[in-house]
Amino acid sequence: MADIKNMADINNMNVAAAPTLKSRRRGSKSKMKEVTAKIIFIVCALFSIVAVLGITGYILYGSVPALREVGVFNFLFGTLWSPEYGKYGILPMIVNSVIVTFGAAVIGGTVGVFTAVFLSYWCPEKFHLEYKGKNKAAARVAALINKINLRAVFDQVIKLLAGIPSIIYGLFGLEVLVPFLANMNSAGIGQGILACSILLSVMIIPTVASLSKNAIEAVPQSYYEGALALGNTKAQAVFRAVVPAARSGIVSSLILGIGRAMGEAMAVIWISGNRTLFPTGLFSYIRTLTTNIVMEMGYATDIHRSALIATGLVLLIFILIITLSLNLVPKDFKGKRGVKKLTSSCNSDVKYLRKGKVSEGLKIFAAICAALVAICLAAVVIYIVINGIANFSFDFFFSKQQIDTPTFAPAFFATLELIAISLVIALPIGIGAAIYLHEYAKPDSRPVKIIRTFIDTLSGIPSIVFGLFGNIVFARLLGGSSVLAGALTMTLVVLPTVIRSTEESLHAVPMTLREASYGLGANKVRTIFKVVLPSAFPGIATASILSIGRILGESAALVFTMGTTLTFTGNPAERGSSFTVLLYYCANEGLYMGQAYMLALILLIFSLLLNLAVYAIQKRVKKSH
Amino acid sequence: MKDKKQTVKDNLDIFDFTSDIAVNIKSLNLYYGNFQALKEVSMELKKNEITAMIGPSGCGKSTLLKTLNRMNDLVDGCRIEGSITIGEKDIYAKDIDLSALRKNVGMVFQKPNPFPMSVYDNVAFAPRTFGIRKKAELDEIVETSLKRASIWDELKDRLNKSALGLSGGQQQRLCIARSLAAQPKILLMDEPTSALDPISTGKIEELMSELVKDLTIVIVTHNMQQATRIADRTAFFYLGELVEFADTQTLFTCPADKRTENYITGRFG
Numbered sequence: 001m002a003d004i005k006n007m008a009d010i011n012n013m014n015v016a017a018a019p020t021l022k023s024r025r026r027g028s029k030s031k032m033k034e035v036t037a038k039i040i041f042i043v044c045a046l047f048s049i050v051a052v053l054g055i056t057g058y059i060l061y062g063s064v065p066a067l068r069e070v071g072v073f074n075f076l077f078g079t080l081w082s083p084e085y086g087k088y089g090i091l092p093m094i095v096n097s098v099i100v101t102f103g104a105a106v107i108g109g110t111v112g113v114f115t116a117v118f119l120s121y122w123c124p125e126k127f128h129l130e131y132k133g134k135n136k137a138a139a140r141v142a143a144l145i146n147k148i149n150l151r152a153v154f155d156q157v158i159k160l161l162a163g164i165p166s167i168i169y170g171l172f173g174l175e176v177l178v179p180f181l182a183n184m185n186s187a188g189i190g191q192g193i194l195a196c197s198i199l200l201s202v203m204i205i206p207t208v209a210s211l212s213k214n215a216i217e218a219v220p221q222s223y224y225e226g227a228l229a230l231g232n233t234k235a236q237a238v239f240r241a242v243v244p245a246a247r248s249g250i251v252s253s254l255i256l257g258i259g260r261a262m263g264e265a266m267a268v269i270w271i272s273g274n275r276t277l278f279p280t281g282l283f284s285y286i287r288t289l290t291t292n293i294v295m296e297m298g299y300a301t302d303i304h305r306s307a308l309i310a311t312g313l314v315l316l317i318f319i320l321i322i323t324l325s326l327n328l329v330p331k332d333f334k335g336k337r338g339v340k341k342l343t344s345s346c347n348s349d350v351k352y353l354r355k356g357k358v359s360e361g362l363k364i365f366a367a368i369c370a371a372l373v374a375i376c377l378a379a380v381v382i383y384i385v386i387n388g389i390a391n392f393s394f395d396f397f398f399s400k401q402q403i404d405t406p407t408f409a410p411a412f413f414a415t416l417e418l419i420a421i422s423l424v425i426a427l428p429i430g431i432g433a434a435i436y437l438h439e440y441a442k443p444d445s446r447p448v449k450i451i452r453t454f455i456d457t458l459s460g461i462p463s464i465v466f467g468l469f470g471n472i473v474f475a476r477l478l479g480g481s482s483v484l485a486g487a488l489t490m491t492l493v494v495l496p497t498v499i500r501s502t503e504e505s506l507h508a509v510p511m512t513l514r515e516a517s518y519g520l521g522a523n524k525v526r527t528i529f530k531v532v533l534p535s536a537f538p539g540i541a542t543a544s545i546l547s548i549g550r551i552l553g554e555s556a557a558l559v560f561t562m563g564t565t566l567t568f569t570g571n572p573a574e575r576g577s578s579f580t581v582l583l584y585y586c587a588n589e590g591l592y593m594g595q596a597y598m599l600a601l602i603l604l605i606f607s608l609l610l611n612l613a614v615y616a617i618q619k620r621v622k623k624s625h
Numbered sequence: 626m627k628d629k630k631q632t633v634k635d636n637l638d639i640f641d642f643t644s645d646i647a648v649n650i651k652s653l654n655l656y657y658g659n660f661q662a663l664k665e666v667s668m669e670l671k672k673n674e675i676t677a678m679i680g681p682s683g684c685g686k687s688t689l690l691k692t693l694n695r696m697n698d699l700v701d702g703c704r705i706e707g708s709i710t711i712g713e714k715d716i717y718a719k720d721i722d723l724s725a726l727r728k729n730v731g732m733v734f735q736k737p738n739p740f741p742m743s744v745y746d747n748v749a750f751a752p753r754t755f756g757i758r759k760k761a762e763l764d765e766i767v768e769t770s771l772k773r774a775s776i777w778d779e780l781k782d783r784l785n786k787s788a789l790g791l792s793g794g795q796q797q798r799l800c801i802a803r804s805l806a807a808q809p810k811i812l813l814m815d816e817p818t819s820a821l822d823p824i825s826t827g828k829i830e831e832l833m834s835e836l837v838k839d840l841t842i843v844i845v846t847h848n849m850q851q852a853t854r855i856a857d858r859t860a861f862f863y864l865g866e867l868v869e870f871a872d873t874q875t876l877f878t879c880p881a882d883k884r885t886e887n888y889i890t891g892r893f894g
C-alpha cells in the first residue's frame with residue numbers, strides 16, 4: 001500500500017511525528033459495500049410484507065379444499081360442526097368468539113381505561129405515612145412504605161400482567177375461576193361465556209391500560225390546567241377535559257385489546273367448555289374459533305384439516321379488519337374535541353351550580369379498577385407460587401427423561417434451543433429492518449408507511465394462526481414438527497417486537513453522534529455499525545429480552561409446530577416440547593397437574609427475571625442520560 | 626501520489642493544497658426548501674490562517690460552515706447554487722468522494738459529542754475508518770493526535786476509560802484530537818467553546834493558534850473577543866449575506882459597512 005500523506009509539517013512540531021495515514025480503502029469497493037448493505041437492509045424491511053402475504057396466502061390456500069367442498073356460505077353460516085358426518089358449519093363459533101370478545105372489551109376495556117386514568121392522575125408517587133407510636137418495628141415499616149414509588153410499582157404490575165403466558169392464565173382459569181363461577185349458579189357450570197370474558201378481560205387489561213396511559217399522558221398539560229382555571233375540580237378536569245382529549249389513543253388501545261382477545265386461544269381452551277353450539281346463557285359450554293383449531297388440529301386430516309385452516313382464515317380476516325380499523329381512528333380529533341367540550345360545558349352551566357359528583361364518583365371507580373388490577377396479578381402469582389412449591393418434586397427436576405412421565409430437562413433444552421434459533425434469525429432481520437426504516441428511508445414516505453402497516457398487521461396476527469402457518473409450511477417442509485419448525489414460526493412472531501424496540505433505540509441515539517462520524521469521513525455503513533448500533537445497544541438488548549419473553553410464553557404457535565412430546569434428543573431437527581407446550585400437555589388431560597404447576601412456576605419466575613432485566617437496563621439508560 | 630501504483634480511487638489526498646487559497650467560495654446561494662439561508666456569498670479562505678465567522682444567530686454561519694464538508698447533504702430539501710473549491714477541487718462535483726472530503730475537512734461541533742466508547746477508540750475512529758488496523762500505528766496516531774490537542778498528559782492514563790466520563794472541556798479537546806487523527810488540512814469549528822468554561826476556552830484558543838501552523842481553521846463564534854484574540858481574518862454575516870470580510874484588526878477597528886459597525890458595537894443585541 002502506498003504512502004500518500006506528507007506529514008512534513010507535523011514533523012516540525014514539538015510532538016512526535018504522526019505515522020502516515022494510509023488508505024487501504026478502495027473507492028469502488030466501499031461504494032459497493034454501501035450499496036450491498038442498503039440492499040440487505042431493504043430486504044430485511046420487506047420481510048414483514050412477505051411474511052404477512054405469505055401467511056395470508058398459505059392460510060387461504062389451505063382453506064380452499066374445505067371451502068370448495070362445503071361452500072363458503074354453508075361454512076360461514078352453517079350451524080352444525082360435526083366432522084364425523086362431514087358437517088362443517090362455524091357460525092356458532094363465530095358468534096361465540098364475537099360475544100366473548102365483546103364481553104372482554106367491556107369489562108377489560110373499562111377497567112383498563114380507568115386504571116390508566118388513576119395511574120396518570122391520582123396514583124401517589126410517594127406515601128407520607130407518619131408513625132408517632134413507640135414501636136420501632138412499626139416505625140421502620142412506615143419508613144419502608146414511604147420509600148415505595150406506587151406509580152413505578154403499578155407500571156411493573158401492568159408489565160408483569162402482560163408477561164404472564166397465556167397457558168398460565170388458562171391454568172388459573174381452569175383451577176380457580178371455573179370452580180368459583182360454578183359455585184355461583186344453580187347448574188353448577190363454571191365454563192362458558194362469562195368465564196372466557198373475565199379471563200380475556202384480565203389478559204387485555206395491560207394492553208388497554210398501558211396504551212391509554214400513554215395517550216392520557218400525551219395530552220398537553222394546558223388542557224388540564226385550563227379546565228382547573230375555569231373552576232373545575234381536579235376530577236372534573238380529568239374526566240371532562242383530559243380524557244376526552246385522549247380519546248383517539250384510548251379507542252386505539254381498545255381496538256388492540258379487542259384483537260388480542262379475539263385471537264387468544266390457549267387461555268380459554270380449558271374454560272370454554274368446548275361445545276360447538278350457540279350459547280344459551282352466561283354459563284353454557286361454548287367453543288370459539290381459536291379453540292376449535294386447537295382442539296382438533298392434532299388429529300385432523302384432509303377436508304377436516306382444511307376446514308380448521310379455514311377457521312383460521314375467518315379468524316385472520318376478523319383480525320385484519322380489526323387491525324386495519326386502527327388506521328381509521330382519526331388522529332386529529334385528539335385536541336379539538338376536548339377543548340370544545342370543555343368550553344361548551346362551561347358556557348352551558350348557566351346556573352353555576354357546584355357540580356362534579358359524577359366526576360368524583362368516577363375517580364373512586366378509577367381507584368377501584370387499579371386496585372382490581374393489582375389483585376388480579378397477586379391472585380395469579382400467589383396461586384401459582386403456592387401450588388408450584390406445594391407440588392415440588394425432586395424427580396421432576398433430576399430424573400432421566402422418560403417417554404411416559406414429564407421431566408424438566410428435555411423441556412429446558414428444547415426451550416433453550418427454540419429461543420436461541422429464533423433469536424439468531426429474528427434479530428438480524430429485525431435490526432436490519434429497523435435500520436432501513438430509521439436510517440435510510442424518509443420518514444412518513446409511502447414505502448415506509450406501507451412497511452409499517454405490514455409490521456403492525458404482523459404483530460396483530462394471533463398466535464394460533466402463526467401456529468397453523470408453521471404447521472402447514474415449516475413443519476411440512478422439514479418433514480414434521482420439530483424445534484426448528486417452532487423456531488422459524490417464532491421468528492415471525494417476534495419480528496415486530498424486535499423491529500419496534502430497535503427503532504425506538506435508534507431514535508434515542510443523538511443525531512450529533514451520526515454527524516460527528518460523517519464529519520470524520522466515515523461512510524453510512526461504518527457510521528451505523530460503529531457508532532449508531534453500539535449506542536443503541538441497550539435497546540437491542542431490550543428487544544432480545546422482550547423476544548425471549550414472548551418465545552418463552554408462547555404456546556398456541558408451538559403446539560402444532562414443535563410437537564407435544566416428553567422426550568428430546570437435543571437435535572433441533574426433531575420434536576421437542578417447550579415449557580409451555582409441556583404444560584399444555586400435562587394439564588390438558590389432568591394427568592400431570594403437579595408437573596403443570598411446577599412448569600407454571602418456572603415460567604413465572606423466568607418472566608419475572610426478564611422483566612427485572614428490562615427494568616435494570618432502562619434504569620441504567622436513564623441514569624447515563 | 627508519490628507512488629505510481631496507487632490508483633486514483635484509492636487516494637484520499639484528492640486535494641492539492643499547494644496554492645495559497647485553501648477554500649474558494651463563489652456566488653454561493655443556499656436554500657432550505659423555499660427559505661434562502663445564504664445569499665451570493667463569495668470568499669477566499671487563506672491557507673494556514675484562522676478565519677472567524679461572526680454575526681447574529683440565524684444569519685447562516687453554521688450553514689456556510691456545513692457546506693464546506695457537505696454536512697448539509699444530510700438535510701432534506703437543502704439546495705445549493707454556486708461553487709466551492711477546496712484545494713483546487715470542486716467539492717460539489719459529481720465524482721467527489723465524500724469520505725475523502727470529510728477526512729481532509731474535519732469538523733468540531735458546538736457541543737462536544739464524543740462517541741460512547743473509550744478515549745482511545747474515539748481517537749482511533751477515523752484512522753480505522755481509513756483502514757489502519759495495526760496496533761502500533763494506531764497507538765502512535767492516538768498519542769500524536771492527543772498531544773496535538775494538548776490533552777495527552779491529562780488522558781494518557783485513562784485511554785481505555787469511557788470518553789463520557791471526561792469534563793466538558795476535556796471532551797471538546799478530545800473531539801478535536803479525534804478530528805486531528807484523520808489528519809485534516811482544514812478544520813471547521815462551530816462555536817467550539819460556547820458550551821465550555823473560560824479556562825477550557827483559553828486552552829482551546831491556545832491550541833488553535835498552535836494548530837494553525839499546519840492547517841487551515843474556520844471558526845464560527847458568537848464571541849467577538851474570541852475572534853479578535855485568535856482570528857487572522859474575520860467575516861461578518863447578516864441575514865444570509867456576507868456583509869464584510871477583512872483583516873480582523875481592520876474589521877473591528879474601522880468597519881466599512883454600517884451594519885458591521887452596529888453589530889460590533891452591540892446595537893443588534
Ligand SMILES: Nc1ncnc2c1ncn2[C@@H]1O[C@H](COP(=O)(O)OP(=O)(O)O)[C@@H](O)[C@H]1O
Nearest residue numbers: 657660662681682683684685686687688689700
Ligand atoms: N435544517 C434546516 N432546515 C431549515 N432551515 C434551517 C435549517 N438549518 C438552519 N435553518 C435556517 O437557516 C438560517 C441560518 O441558520 P444557521 O446557519 O444555523 O445560523 P447561525 O449558525 O448563523 O445561527 C436560520 O434562519 C435557520 O432557521
Ligand SMILES: [Mg+2]
Nearest residue numbers: 686687688815
Ligand atoms: Mg449556528
